[in-house]
Amino acid sequence: MTKYLLSRPGAARHAGLSGPGYLGLVLLVAAAGAGGWWWGQNHPATGTGGTETAAAPARGASSAGGAGTSGGRRFGGGGSQVQPVSVAQVKQQDVRVLVSAIGSISALNTATVRAQVSGVLQAVRFNEGQQVKAGQVLAEIDARSFQIALAQAQGQLARDQAQLRNAQIDMDRYKDLLAKDSIAKQQVDTQDALVKQLQGTVLTDQAQVDSAKLQLSYTQVRAPISGRLGFRQVDVGNMVQTSDTNGLVSITQTQPLTVVFAVPEANVAQINQQLNAKLPMPVEAWDRALKTKLAVGRVSSTDNAIDTTTGTLKLKAEFANADGQLFPNQFVNVVLQLGTLPNALVVPSAAVQRGAQGTFVYAVKDDGSVTVRRIRLGVTDGDGVSVQGDISAGEKVVTDGADRLREGAKVEVIVAPPANAASDTGGRRRKDVSEQKPAAVQSTPASAATKTEAPTATAKSPEAAPAAAPAADEERPRWLDRLPPEEQDKFKKMNPDERKAFIEKMRERRRQKEAAGG
Structure with missing residues (x-):
């Protein structure tokens, strides 16, 4: 009504307001607006149950870009926080001494x-x-x-x-x-x-x-x-x-076939030793992508001289080719086994780190911290590499996440999800099911939780704000800062399924408070 009177010329005069009365009315309206604005900034509205509405999360979201706020932090981003890592156990086993080469298949007879x-x-x-x-x-x-x-x-x-x-x-x-x-x-x-x-x-x-x-x-x-x-x-x-x-x-004779390949002259002495002792030297033939093993054969003969141009010696291996996987003139990747290292310490190749001080791995101690162990690399066999150094069988070494670690850093061991499992929000890896997930809780993809648990603008309490468990590399949500410190630490240590259960528990508490308040 007041806005309508002030918006029309002469409205105050027709309403029977004099000049001083008109000015007083304007000042009164301005004071009421300022007081309302101040009250809204300093006293958030509350619901019937005494809980804070979604207005505070909305204000926090609007200022999420501000520097120095907690919303800019990430889980695991601070140097003193627990880092999620994947680990593997150091094993003691026999390791094959392998030499890789490229070979060409040729037929024994062609007519x-x-x-x-x-x-x-x-x-x-x-x-x-x-x-x-x-x-x-x-x-x-x-x-x-x-x-x-x-x-x-x-x-x-x-x-x-x-x-x-x-x-x-x-x-x-x-x-x-x-x-x-x-x-x-x-x-x-x-x-x-x-x-x-x-x-x-x-x-x-x-x-x-x-x-x-x-x-x-x-x-x-x-x-x-x-x-x-x-x-x-x-x-x-x-x-x-x-x-x-x-x-x-x-006609090309394909059973058997031969593969001719060259090995460095540094291996000639070991090859001659094997041939003179009449010990078999297994040879594996792999496809171009090194993903499929085509056949397994043995070295049958060697060339009579080393190629001075390349410094290599040519070898010929014979393959039975019973299944017909090999074809004449086909190029294959050849893996020659020269011997075996017995009882060698083996770590995954992904665990090996290189720095200015040499080669090392991060070993996980019983207290959840990591320590640097310097090693010397040996031969590589598949995804593992033999090592020597201050490390023993049975220890756990970090295979993923080592780029964020330093001596004494605290870590949390996680495992990668299966290839056919739904990925968590933000690509966060699932924790070890046997240690982290309760038996009564079923695994649910976080993407589905995002669709069903998203907060709405009509939320009545901060418990309704979280939509899904934040991943380790997602920004820290604003609503988490309003929880007690012990609740924050507990929430950060939860896996996605535990976080979902926690959110449901908080929502049930909110509904109970609303029902108690009428």
């Missing part, structure tokens, strides 16, 4: 199948990419002309064999007459020469027959070796020649 006689290709008896055995029929060539040639050779042989038999009969007769001195010895000698001449003719005819049979057999093209076939080079109906460069098909 190009060509026709050995010329003719028309009548049939193909194989499929491309098929595994075949030595002697298996792959193709057939028109054999009619070769059958005719064989028949001619057999006929000529039969004729000459008949002449030989007749000459041998005459020779026997002449010998009887010579014994009775009824024939001249010259005639016997002549007959003997004729018999030998016919014997040579028969042998020649027999060779002609054998040659014709061999040519006829060539009309069936057979696999010279066992292996995998390539692509077909000639189609049925085409004329094939013995001089064809590409042939009919190629």
